[in-house]
Amino acid sequence: MGMRTRDLRKPRLRHSVGVMIVGAVVALAGCAAQPAKTQTGAPAGGAQATAPVASKPIDFHTLNETKCPSTAASYQEWVAKFQSYALSKGKPDAVVQTAFVGVKENPEISDRASKQPEFVTPVWSYLDRAVSDERVARGQRKYVENKGLLAGIDHDYGVPPEIVMGIWGIETDFGNNFGDANVFEALTNLGYRANRQTFACTELLAALDIVAKNNVPASRMVGSWAGAMGHPQFLPSNYLTLAVDRDGSGAPDLWDSLPDALASAANHLVDDGWQRNLPWGLEVKLPATFPYGEAELDLTQPIGHWKQLGVKRMDGSALPDWPGGTSILLLAGHRGPAFLITENFKVILKYNYSTSYALSVAHLGDRILGGRRIIGKWPVQEQSLSLEEREEVQTLLQARGFEVGKVDGVLGLKSRKAARGFQKELGWPQDGFITKALLEELRRRKNV
Ligand SMILES: [Ca+2]
Known part of the structure; x- marks a missing residue:
């Protein structure tokens, strides 16, 4: 799958490889959105004391792979086959050699990628964790610290501070937690055991290109277990096409340069169609007669349609005059809160295809900039289905x-x-x- 051609129904495989659930209840997609998560993996070249499977590296020069390896007898064999394949794709031998030094099998990564969750997290629990008061307060401090940078990004990209802050906060808790898995280790484990060979090979080739350009040493390319790196959680292919060098150092640095990391996130949104001066949406009040069958992500109408049906702002005043298609979003049925969303909300969904994720980004950003809490009541008594x-x-x-x-x-x-x-x-x-x-x-x- 080309990473730049996607539609809304196609998951982008950023965080939760293999598990994307959109709707009433949504899996916690962003690893960083789970405050209690445990990171897996260790930097390549680090201490190797706990390798679960002791197997010797195989000299990939002895192999002659010209395709993305689909099967292998062992993790080490998969790595060697991939290295041989990378050579056949013209990647420099020295880069292919060094990038994988010290990578080891990590069954936890592939288990996480291939398992369907027994229970999916309801949107209200997701929001409680992703947009906690603590995170809002932290975001407000980070916002003040970076006000100038955020204003500059708004000026140049048209992505306002609240959206950049929302993405940054949900993806990595404002850089607190961008994962400590080496990208080569994470992706080789996905390729070997998680049945995501095509994804893993594409991203590994991109990761090798990053190293070959001397942009970042392989050992510094750390991120989530699914291969998403740095503050904005970019996949290697995202880095190559969308990361920007805003601080003028000569290369994008998504780990240690906030100007680069945050401008890259904005650039990603612009690439997905972000429209300047268009809000993501707002919470709305539906009339008792509202036809709930019309509340769906893929049903869009000009805002006048909703006005005619009697949809209002929460304070009872008229809806704003926003251009373009809009939709009514109910994430927990007709008893839960309702939102009017614009095309920009759907752009946030392209960053990570989960409606709970996108609403968390939007709401966290609003809260950081002083917006109010969601007023509608979630049906918290509803039990999750197994x-x-x-x-x-x-x-x-x-x-x-x-x-x-x-x-x-x-x-x-x-x-x-x-x-x-x-x-x-x-x-x-x-x-x-x-x-x-x-x-x-x-x-x-x-x-x-
Ligand atoms: Ca830079």
């Missing part, structure tokens, strides 16, 4: 003739549409929110 139950919902919807796509426990657009169809049969509000109560109705009507 993986088995999510698959059961999909199977039962399918049995009733609704199209859900793959039965995989991922409740995306198709599953929500199917749920709406069933809600219509029941005479329920068609919000597409898949709850325990919906599952119970499906079970009850199994043979009807």
Whole structure:
């Protein structure tokens, strides 16, 4: 998959390789969005005391790989095969040799990448953690410290300080936590065991290009277990195409230069279509008669449409006159908060395709700049569905003739549409929110 051609339905594989759930409940996508996370991996070339599998490096010069390796008998063999492949792609021998010195097998990385979560984190729990009061306060301090830089980025890129701060805060807690996995180790483990060979090979080749350009030494390229690096959590391919050298040192430095890191994040958004002077959206009040079937990410309308339906700002005043397509977003059904979102919200989604992520970025930024808390009440009493139950919902919807796509426990657009169809049969509000109560109705009507 070309990293620059994507649509909204295609996950970008930034953080949670293999697991992207969008909708009522969303997996914690950004590793840095989980304050209690444990980082895996160690810098290449570091202490090797805990290598779980003792195997000798294989001399890749003896191999003749011309394709991204799909299988290997061992982790070391996968690495050697990849190195041989990289040579065939014209990467310099010395770079291919040194970049992988000390990388070791890390089953935790591949386990995290290939597992479906048993329970997905509800959006309200995600927000509580991602936009904690502590993080807002920290963000406000960081904002004051970097006000000049942020104003300059706003001027040059049209991405306002609150959005840059939101991305920075959610991705890495303002640089507090950008992961300590060496990118070569992280990606080789994904390639070897996590069934993400194409992704791993593409990004490893890009990582070698970064080293070959003498931009960054391989050992300094650290980030998340999924290969996302530095303050803005860029994949190596993002670095090559989107990272900018704002401090004039001669190369983009996403680890130790805030001007480079934050301008690169803004540049990434601009590349995805960020529009100057267009807010991400705002929380809104829906009228009791609102047709909930119209509240979906892929249904866009000019703002006048929502005005006509009686949608208002939370204080009861009229909606602003924003240009372009807008959508109504309900992340927890008709009882939860509602948001009017613009095309710029969808640009944030391209940075990391999770609606909980994008709302956290937007809300954290607003809070840092003095905006208020979300007013609507989340339905916190709703229990999360287990993986088995999510698959059961999909199977039962399918049995009733609704199209859900793959039965995989991922409740995306198709599953929500199917749920709406069933809600219509029941005479329920068609919000597409898949709850325990919906599952119970499906079970009850199994043979009807
Ligand atoms: Ca620089």
